Structures are given as C-alpha cells and as structure tokens.
Amino acid sequence: MISFGLTEEQEVVREAMREFAVDIFREAARDADEESALPADVLNTVWELGLTSTQLPESVGGGGEARSPITNAIILEELAFGDPAMAIAATAPSLFAFAINDFGTDDQKQAHLPRFCGDKFAAATVAVAEPSPVFDVANLQTTAQAKGDGFVLSGRKHFVVLGDRAEQFLVLARTEQATGTGLDAIDAFIVPRDAAGLTISEVEKNLGMKALPTVALTLEQVELPAEARLGGSDGIDGARLIAQMRTASAALRVGVSRAVKEYAIPYAKDRHAFGEAIAQKQAIAFTLSDMEIEVNSMRWLTWKAAAALESLEDATQPALFASTYTARECMKIADNGLQVLGGHGFIREHPVELWYRAARTLTVLDAVAAV
C-alpha cells in the first residue's frame, strides 16, 4: 500500500530533532565553521539523544528498537537542517555501529557494540572514499589480500569523518574472497586506530562543513586477523551497505536544501527593490517555488529508498536514484539560494554561503552517514 504517512512515533521524533537541530546545531554552526572545529561538548549533548544506541539490540545494552532506515532518514534530514557538519559528526558512530549490527557475526557484535551503548560519545567511523578523480565505490582500489587466516590491507582513503578521534575504522576494500563484481565485491574490515601500517593524516582542510573533522588514511600492508573481516567468512552485503549510505546522504541533502529554502523565503519577502519585495518578482518567486518542488521530490525519493531498505528489499536502484537526484538538486538549490540573497549571499554574515560550500561537499560524498 502506498503511504506517505509517518507513524505517531516518527512524528514525535521529527519534532524533537527539528527543535534540537535548530537550537543546538544552527546556533553554533557559524562559529564552528569559522573555527574549523566542533563546538565543545556538542557530541556528548547529541549522544544523550541515543541516536545510535536506541536501535542496537538489548543483548549488547542497546534500546532494542527495530532498525528503521525510514526513521533514520527523517532524523538525518532534520539534523542537517540545523547543520550538516554537526549532523554528520553526531551520527558517525552509527555508520560504524549499524554496519556491525547489520552485517557482523555474533562475536563481532558482542565485541564492538556495547561501547556504543554507554553514556559517553563513542567515536568510530567508516572509510570509503579514495583520493582519485574517478572514484567509484563499485570499483575500490583498496585491496585485502588473504594471508594465512587473516588479511593484508593496502590502499588510501580520505574524507574519513571523525577520523581524528575514531577508535576504530571500518575500511571498505575488495578481497579475492568476495564473489561477484561491483558492489557485491565490497568487503569491510575492522581496523583499530593503532594497527601497524595505518597512517592517519592531520585533519583535512575542506571546502565545506569545515567544522567536521575528516582525515586521510594510508594503509600499508596492514595485517589483520580473520575476525577483522565483517560478517566473517560470509562477508557483507556490499550493495546494501552502500544503499544505506547513499540514502543517508540523500536525507542530509534534503535537510540542507530545506534550510536554504526556508532562509531564502522570508529574506525575499523582506528585501525590497523597485517598489516591491523581491519575492513579488517572478524571477525570484519561481526560483523559490522550484525549491519547494524539488525539496518535495528529493524527500520522496529518499523515503522510497529508505522504505526499500526497511522492508529488506534490494535497495540499490532506489538508493542510487535518491543519491544522484538529491546531489544535483541540492547543489542547484544552494546555488539559487545564494543568488536570491544577492551580494549578501556572498557575505559570511548569512548562512547561505556556508550551505553553498556544504552543498558542494555533501553532494560529492556518498558515504558520510547511514540510515
């Protein structure tokens, strides 16, 4: 049955996240960007919301609620509406923990998940993107060679969120064991921060979302035991993991796009030129109506992908559609939002230039959050 209706619980969560994102994230966003640092304690504040732990099983100390990609997509939109950099930082542990939960062996769950059910922010992350102008997640260059019972990882990663503090990295690589091609050939390995052969760069200097610390990883013959391979001898469902990340990125882009739209509307009503509000000029009014149309379109595509994930179907196609579509439209909306503000859009007093940079970053990154 086709339905766009939220459950009562989702309504409550959405409302709470919206408030939180505006009060906590948006308030702090400009200073954090200027200082290229997350506000002190913001991660512990978010941690109290239980975004990661609630959906982990009771057996590891979690809340035992069903894993809901739809609810998570709703949450990510709201958090990114507040600030995308903080939204990504806040949910980075979920990237790691949800993957362990969804694809890990019982031993891996017992070993790694309890940490995410404590009362202090537990930093962990996933390393996906590789520094190449033709990066394609379906064709990873990082490799894992079998050696004895274990593996040897080699390759380079970048844009690893929260890599400055993560205690573990889930590194995506191709193994010889992996069957199939493309997304099916993806494997994931749990790499501790102190693994021999792993070099972690300084915090990267990025165009947008400067408050979000990211690092590059160099893996030189990093030797790992057999149990480092997520899912054990079965490996993981790579297509599903990537679909989760693509859907999450899509949700973040909906949030940023909505932020731009909701900032531009009152601005355009307030700003006057040639005897009337600029919003009364069709060129501006239609730019805004287009934002409205596209924020809707983006959100439904995102929900459709999340719903496919939730009902455990193959979500590759809807997630890809959600990701590519939102990438293009989010950039366009940020671009047009800046234009609506004119010269003021170029000035760092307004958040639009921040969203413009964030959009260009976020729309080329598909692996910074999970639903």
Place this chain on the structure above:
Amino acid sequence: MIDFNLSDNDKKMLDYVRTEALVARKYARYYDENEAEFPPEALDEADDYPGAWSMMAGRTSEDSGQSVIGMLITMAENWGDYSVRMRKGRGVGLGNAALGASGTEEQRTKWGGLLLSMAITEPGCGSDPSLVQTTAVLDEETNEWVLNGEKIFVTTGCRSDGVVMWATLDRSAGRAGIKSFLVEKGAPGFQVSHKEKKLGIRADDTATYVFTDCRIPRENLLGGKEEIPKAGSGGFRGVMKTFNMTRPMTAAFGLGMSKASLDFTREQLEGAGIDLSYGADVHGLSAAAAKFQSLEALQEAAELTVLHAAYLSDQGEPNNLEASISKAKGGSAVRTITQGCIELLGPMGASREHLLEKWFRDVRITDIYEGTGQIQNLIIARTILEYDRSQLS
C-alpha cells in the same frame, strides 16, 4: 506508516491494466496518422477486459487508496497509449471531475454517466480564467440560462455527451461572477464549430464550441448557487477545487508516456550492448548510462509527487499545493525525459518507425493544459510566500 510497496491486489490490477494498454498501443500509430478519424469506443480485442475501474470493488485496507491507485492506473493506461483513456461511457472526462467537485448530489446522479468535457478557455483567455467573456443570463420567464460566447481547445469536445463550461453572470464582478454550467449536446444554440489539428495527442479530439443564445434549464448551474459571492469570499476557490485531482491526473497522463519512452529507450540501449545496471557511481558509468539513469530518477521523482498529492486526497487532507507541485514537476519532467530519450537514441529516436517520437509530441501538452507550468509555479509561490493575487501575479 511510510510504504511504497504495492499490495497484491494493486499489482494484479496494474498488471491487468498494462496488458490491456498494450492492446491500445497497437492502434497508437494509426490514429496519430489519421487524425480525422476517431478511435473506436471499444476495441474488439479488449472485449474480454472488464475495465480496471470495475475492479475497484473488493479492495481492502491493505491496498492503496482510491486516488493513489487511480493515478497508478492512469499512468499504466497512458503507458500503452494516450487514446485508450478516451474510451467512452466511463465518466472520466475532465468535466466529470468538475461535476464531482462542484455538482450537487442530484446533479452528480443525473449526469455522472455522461462523458463530459470541460470548457474554460476562450480565444482571449487561457491562463487567466477570470477574463472569461462568455455570458450567462437568466431568463426568469422560462427558467432558463441563456449562454453566449466561444470556447476553444475543448478536450474530447467532439465526442463528449455534454460539457461543463464557465460563463460569467456579471463581467464587472471578475472571478466572483463566474459559474459552471452543464450543457448537453443538442441544446439549442450550442454548436461544435471546429476540430483542431495538433502536434500530438491526435487521437484525442480538441474542439471549438460556439454558444449563440444557447438555452439550458435553470437547474444546470452546477452547485445551484445563483448569487454572486462578495469579492474575496472564496467562491472562485470552489470552482478551482476541481483541479486538486485533475492536476495530478494530468501529470499522470504524461508520466505514463514518458515511462513508455524510458522502457523503449532502455530496450534499445541494452540491445546495443550498453550496460545500464545499477550500482556504480557516475564515474563507473558510460555517458549514455549516466544520462539514462538520471532520466529514470527524474521519472521516479515526478511520479512520487503525483502519488503524494493523491495520497493526501485519500486522507481527506488539503492538497492544493501538492497538486500544483505534481503538475509542475510532471509537466517539466516529461519534456526533459522524452527529449532526452531521443537524444540518447539519436536519429533512430526521431524516426516515425517507432513510437518514441510520438510520445515526445504527445507529452508536450502536459505542461500546458490544466494550467501551464508557470501558472503552477505561481500557485506554489503564492502558497509558500503567503501572498495573494494582488501581491504576485
């Protein structure tokens, strides 16, 4: 709960509609090239098909809502061919939607079985219906309305049994003076004077109506309210309510055809050895695959805006904004998609040997009738800016 899975009932119904739609598709080219002929009211080969709408009975709460499944059926029908929906006697004309929205119970019962066209547009007014010049004057002696004026671009105007038309009781009253009337074919002074030749949707006739002292019974005023409401009292909004379902429906017509275009293009590209499988990032795709997948995503986005507008209607929630969003999105998406499909296939896409070039012509109307894309944008902008017509027009 958010859900995009069709129930078994939904699926069965749509499979069935698509099977029937393919029968209609066999005739698509013929009636495109023989514009003067009307397609038959029923196709012999489809005689055994009871018609999707008759399957609506027996649906359960597991199934998609009435409006939602209606949109999906419409897309599936038009995926076969645009003219299939023109089969008569199903009460699916645009005028029927208006009757449903503004007619009284009695009027709906009386005329619901007719195929009704809808006539608003005049030679001097299209996007701005408040400029309607056709007049309606009450003859108190005979209890009849006397209509005078000309209506153009009336969809299914030749084959309909009657029309819901807009006329003004008082030109100086502007929008408030405009009322809807039902005129049956054969009314004295009502003439179908012309049939248009068009770029596309040629199987669907488009007529001109002339009303010369045309007399209709007093009770043919839809809704029955003869007084002119005060300006700004929302009387006009009543007549505009019709569009909350017809706008998404219009988008659905176009999206059925753009879907057909995508299916054909996929078949051709894959036949030529191009890998269109899903998974790789854009850098892992051929240029053709990247372009094709972006068109597919656009199709999906537009379809979802249509389903969203319909879903709200099923919930009994207002969907004025969402209806315009779906119409604007659908109208522009089908242009981009069909133009893009031809671009992908090159000259073969532009050949009349295939239906793609026909779909490219047929869908172009989507962004024009039922309010152009610009008019939808105007409505959307006014809504989000909380402006009225005087502030943004």
